[in-house]
Amino acid sequence: MNNLSFGNLLRRPEAGAFLGLIAVLVFFVIFGSTKFLEPAGAASWLNVAANLGIVALPIGLLMIAGELDISIGAMIPAGSMMVAVLSGHYDLPIWVGMLGSLFLGLGVGLINGILVVRTAVPSLIVTLGTLFAVQGLLLGFSVLVTGTTSVALTADPLAKFIFGQFVGGSFQVIILWWFAIIALFIFFVHYSPYGNWIFAMGGDKVSARNAGIPTTRLTIILFVLSATSASFVGMCQAILFNSAQVSGGMTFIFNSIISVVVGGVLLTGGFGSVIGIFFGTITFAIVNQGIYFTTFDRNWSSLIIGIMLLLAVLMNNTFRNMALAYRPKKK
Amino acid sequence: MITPILELRNVDKSFGPIDVLHDISLKVHAGEVLCLLGDNGAGKSTLIKTMAGVFKPSSGELLMDGKPVEFRGPRDAQEAGISTVHQFGGTFPLMSIGRSFFIGVEPTKGFGPFKVYDRKKANEIAVKAVQEFGITRIDDGDRLIGGLSGGERQSLAIARAVHFGARVLILDEPTAALGVKEAAHVLRIVLEARRRGLAVIFITHQVTHAMTVGDHFAVLIRGAVAADFRKGERSREEITDLMAGGEAMAELEAEIEGHLAAQHNPPAA
Numbered sequence: 011m012n013n014l015s016f017g018n019l020l021r022r023p024e025a026g027a028f029l030g031l032i033a034v035l036v037f038f039v040i041f042g043s044t045k046f047l048e049p050a051g052a053a054s055w056l057n058v059a060a061n062l063g064i065v066a067l068p069i070g071l072l073m074i075a076g077e078l079d080i081s082i083g084a085m086i087p088a089g090s091m092m093v094a095v096l097s098g099h100y101d102l103p104i105w106v107g108m109l110g111s112l113f114l115g116l117g118v119g120l121i122n123g124i125l126v127v128r129t130a131v132p133s134l135i136v137t138l139g140t141l142f143a144v145q146g147l148l149l150g151f152s153v154l155v156t157g158t159t160s161v162a163l164t165a166d167p168l169a170k171f172i173f174g175q176f177v178g179g180s181f182q183v184i185i186l187w188w189f190a191i192i193a194l195f196i197f198f199v200h201y202s203p204y205g206n207w208i209f210a211m212g213g214d215k216v217s218a219r220n221a222g223i224p225t226t227r228l229t230i231i232l233f234v235l236s237a238t239s240a241s242f243v244g245m246c247q248a249i250l251f252n253s254a255q256v257s258g259g260m261t262f263i264f265n266s267i268i269s270v271v272v273g274g275v276l277l278t279g280g281f282g283s284v285i286g287i288f289f290g291t292i293t294f295a296i297v298n299q300g301i302y303f304t305t306f307d308r309n310w311s312s313l314i315i316g317i318m319l320l321l322a323v324l325m326n327n328t329f330r331n332m333a334l335a336y337r338p339k340k341k
Numbered sequence: 342m343i344t345p346i347l348e349l350r351n352v353d354k355s356f357g358p359i360d361v362l363h364d365i366s367l368k369v370h371a372g373e374v375l376c377l378l379g380d381n382g383a384g385k386s387t388l389i390k391t392m393a394g395v396f397k398p399s400s401g402e403l404l405m406d407g408k409p410v411e412f413r414g415p416r417d418a419q420e421a422g423i424s425t426v427h428q429f430g431g432t433f434p435l436m437s438i439g440r441s442f443f444i445g446v447e448p449t450k451g452f453g454p455f456k457v458y459d460r461k462k463a464n465e466i467a468v469k470a471v472q473e474f475g476i477t478r479i480d481d482g483d484r485l486i487g488g489l490s491g492g493e494r495q496s497l498a499i500a501r502a503v504h505f506g507a508r509v510l511i512l513d514e515p516t517a518a519l520g521v522k523e524a525a526h527v528l529r530i531v532l533e534a535r536r537r538g539l540a541v542i543f544i545t546h547q548v549t550h551a552m553t554v555g556d557h558f559a560v561l562i563r564g565a566v567a568a569d570f571r572k573g574e575r576s577r578e579e580i581t582d583l584m585a586g587g588e589a590m591a592e593l594e595a596e597i598e599g600h601l602a603a604q605h606n607p608p609a610a
């Protein structure tokens with residue numbers, strides 16, 4: 011078994027993402043400095059990566075399963091506001107506010123999932139609807155209840171320690187959560203038998219159902235996972251920054267999709283990997299933050315991200331075709 | 342009288358206002374091949390999907406070994422020993438041979454919450470199962486389905502169904518899109534399955550294929566059983582006519598030939 015040969019590595023979904031990451035690193039070391047690899051610099055992109063990554067993972071799984079969820083753009087501020095309103099405005103214990111955030115995610119995820127499996131409307135449209143609906147509700151209710159669009163929150167020390175501290179002065183504790191979640195995802199997607207079901211669903215939903223896979227239940231679970239992850243990230247941000255705003259989740263929609271696609275997940279489903287999504291997220295965050303370590307104007311980072319996305323997709327197509335054409339050599 | 346493995350009694354199936362199957366009664370016996378014949382749109386795929394748990398009959402009942410059964414989904418049917426190769430799909434181009442072979446019934450190793458997918462075992466069994474059916478070109482379970490030929494994919498799907506289908510094997514047009522050699526191969530698989538004592542339901546549009554393997558024939562015309570007979574009870578011509586939806590094929594062919602002849606010898610102007 012020569013599972014570690016170069017050819018085998020190239021045929022994996024994360025091959026393109028890995029090479030992209032190396033290219034981006036080289037680029038910023040040449041045009042910027044190695045400062046962004048030192049702790050203070052690394053914190054800036056790791057913080058971005060962790061917040062984005064926790065949402066990008068379930069978005070990636072949905073995409074592998076052939077679905078999409080853009081309502082996360084509203085779920086991040088909704089998760090923030092929920093904990094801030096319950097525990098800040100109303101002074102309830104922090105745990106109540108946190109449960110509120112997570113249950114909100116659960117509820118919206120259930121609505122998304124059930125609408126998608128019941129109506130056969132494409133999930134892009136369904137979640138576009140819930141994106142605006144949740145945003146409207148959020149704005150309406152927060153003005154109605156608190157009179158403002160931003161709410162202060164003081165979390166107790168334990169909650170702060172677990173969900174919203176800066177480790178070593180500049181690393182958000184959510185980075186550790188991200189690593190733990192990655193480990194869980196790797197186990198479920200690539201080692202447990204359930205991962206197989208998600209790939210099958212994205213490959214051919216009707217055949218997957220005919221093969222006895224509970225596609226309806228699995229689809230709903232994936233939507234619950236993405237909405238809850240988004241409200242979790244929002245919740246952690248509110249605890250970290252001691253306040254919550256109704257706006258500020260929209261950039262996550264495009265950024266998570268870019269991370270996932272750069273990470274080698276096939277937009278039409280059936281192909282991808284958790285490690286790929288991890289590489290994609292890191293790559294995105296480095297480009298997003300690395301620009302500050304160069305002499306370039308910050309605006310150029312969008313150009314780099316655009317080019318990187320196109321290159322990544324082309325590269326991923328090539329590697330996927332290599333994987334399809336793969337035949338073992340005669341021994 | 343032996344109890345049939347699978348029996349349908351007065352099964353109707355409609356999709357909303359569209360009635361697709363009318364009052365279907367059929368018996369399927371172990372060690373026999375039932376050929377399901379009929380025109381495009383006659384309802385063959387719908388019929389086998391109600392046996393495979395994909396659709397629930399609108400009325401009527403399904404019996405296994407003489408006892409009424411109700412399938413809540415394809416999984417129930419699979420567990421009862423009915424395994425199906427559907428007309429379209431059934432294969433996942435970007436999945437490996439091993440993984441797609443065991444889709445939904447993945448072998449695992451380890452214990453408790455740490456059960457992990459056993460790739461080595463899956464690949465070994467999958468490769469062995471296809472090779473048993475003569476496709477010896479497939480020797481690595483890590484290869485992706487999308488890299489196989491249509492015939493290889495079809496053989497893989499059938500090998501999978503035979504591997505898991507303990508009792509009833511349903512094949513919906515398994516020889517469509519296959520070359521002569523591959524088609525002959527599928528027919529050999531069908532006969533092998535029958536020899537092992539499975540009940541086989543075989544759908545085809547090809548008279549020769551039907552006559553080669555069929556013990557028992559049922560013809561659907563517009564969703565109803567128009568004829569139900571055993572091998573040798575009808576001539577090849579009669580079967581052909583029935584498959585064309587009851588029209589006399591011989592007449593139709595004569596008409597076409599006449600038409601062609603007229604074109605080749607245009608009347609002198």
Ligand SMILES: Nc1ncnc2c1ncn2[C@@H]1O[C@H](COP(=O)(O)OP(=O)(O)OP(=O)(O)O)[C@@H](O)[C@H]1O
Nearest residue numbers: 356359361379380381382383384385386387388428
């Ligand atoms: N899910 C569905 N909803 C509505 N109508 C359907 C559905 N599935 C099948 N039909 C209709 O039922 C009829 C029978 O279809 P079916 O696929 O069973 O035919 P078939 O005998 O398998 O044909 P072919 O030889 O072309 O495969 C067709 O008229 C089809 O339009």
Ligand SMILES: [Mg+2]
Nearest residue numbers: 385386428513
């Ligand atoms: Mg059909």
